[in-house]
Amino acid sequence: MLTPPRTLLRRDGDIYTLERALHRRGFAVVAGADEAGRGACAGPLVAAAAVLGTGRRGEIPELADSKLLTPAARERVYDAVVARALAYRVVVVEAAEVDARGLHVCNVAALRRALAGLPVPPQYVLTDGFRVDGAGVPGLAVWKGDQVAACVAAASVLAKVTRDRIMVGLDGTYPGYGFAVHKGYVTPEHREALTRLGPCAEHRFSYVNVAAAARAARPVGVEPPTGAGTPGGTVGVARRARRRSTPSVGEDVAMEGGGR
Template sequence: MLTPPRTLLRRDGGLYSLERALRRRGFDVVAGADEAGRGACAGPLVAAAAVLAPGPAGEIEGLNDSKLLTPAARERVYQAVIRQALAYAVVVIPPAEVDARGLHVCNLAAMRRALAGLRPAPDYVLTDGFGVDGLGVPGLAVWKGDQVAACVAAASVIAKVSRDRIMVELDTEHPGYGFADHKGYVTAEHAAAMAARGPCPQHRYSYVNVAAAAATWAERLTPGGGPATGEGTVGVALQAHGLSPSSVGEDVAMEGGGR
């Protein structure tokens, strides 16, 4: 990818210094992209992109890497980002699509879709940890980008809060797994729930722990062919959260806003 001429940044320059430096180089619209749910074994993968306004209008009180914020703080920052951002977009990839296409492929595709949905379109893109090609504009992968660049931190908050809300809703649709608490990540309670009930359609069957739980559950099937207890299902089922089954290449499962 193309990069601007070398620019020196002070370590104490703050969360907005990288975007300020890029604007000084002529990149007026700097977008950040991040995801939530890579490490989860249940629920969707959610990618988000955001563009913050230059100057004080784009400074978000309390903005930081979403993982470093309490749930209450994340909600406050999320509301501020949605209110103050020049543009943002969210793309949701259902778990069966992750199973079918692979996590990294889905992650890159979701980020591309989120960035493509931004209006105004970005002149430069910052991503967290790894680069995303095929954007048509210069970009830079930033190590711990959600702690270094404000637009990436904003995207991380949008992705995290959006996904957490989905998992709370899925908890009511698939009770007994604790989705509202662990948000689909691997915990002892989650493993115990899968062992007791079998995986549900919102689990990622390509993940080793889910596949193992599904195999164990299959061995417990009654002679009649149905599960002995619970709502578990064996195999991969596509049940997108409020969405029609679709490929990440299609313009679906996306929301956003802009000013």
């Protein structure tokens, strides 16, 4: 059996170069997947998958890694991806599920669910940083994939904008933490709010800084609830908050998507 020739990519190519090469090799439907919120200590983890069209039809103005875009540009690109992508899917995993199952397990499961939920089945999958097994088609983990593969960049924008909108909404539900500004990531302002207020129900209690804040906020003599623990014991929920029960990521806590 002959091995097909290797595909060579130009170093000076644009963000669509990798997908064009895959299209030339016969993979007409290439999906990209990425997530937002891995490094946050509050709020959900959001994964997304996207399939762009071939040729000029698949090119999205301003498309780039979501972290390199301004908030206004991300919103414009988000709208363009939703309007022009062949297919897309977004999966939201609540903070309680991250605590219960672990960040990496939830991350891989959410990416897999986003890819599996695409209304147009992919023929090849590109992911950012690490491979996601179980897609049923060939795939490649691309270093800094959201900067070099258009479909991964599109997925990163979908995930980032969806998550940012959720965090802005949570800012109204849990005022004082600054969720609308730092989006649940660890900043000096967020650390100060955690110390002053204790964690709320949307914090990830398996994270060391949140667990420490929860212990400090617990009234003397009050036992913490079980099930939100860290190795060696459980941690408490802040006095003003009780975490709501959350279904497994396998049931899709929240999912949205579309196809063309």
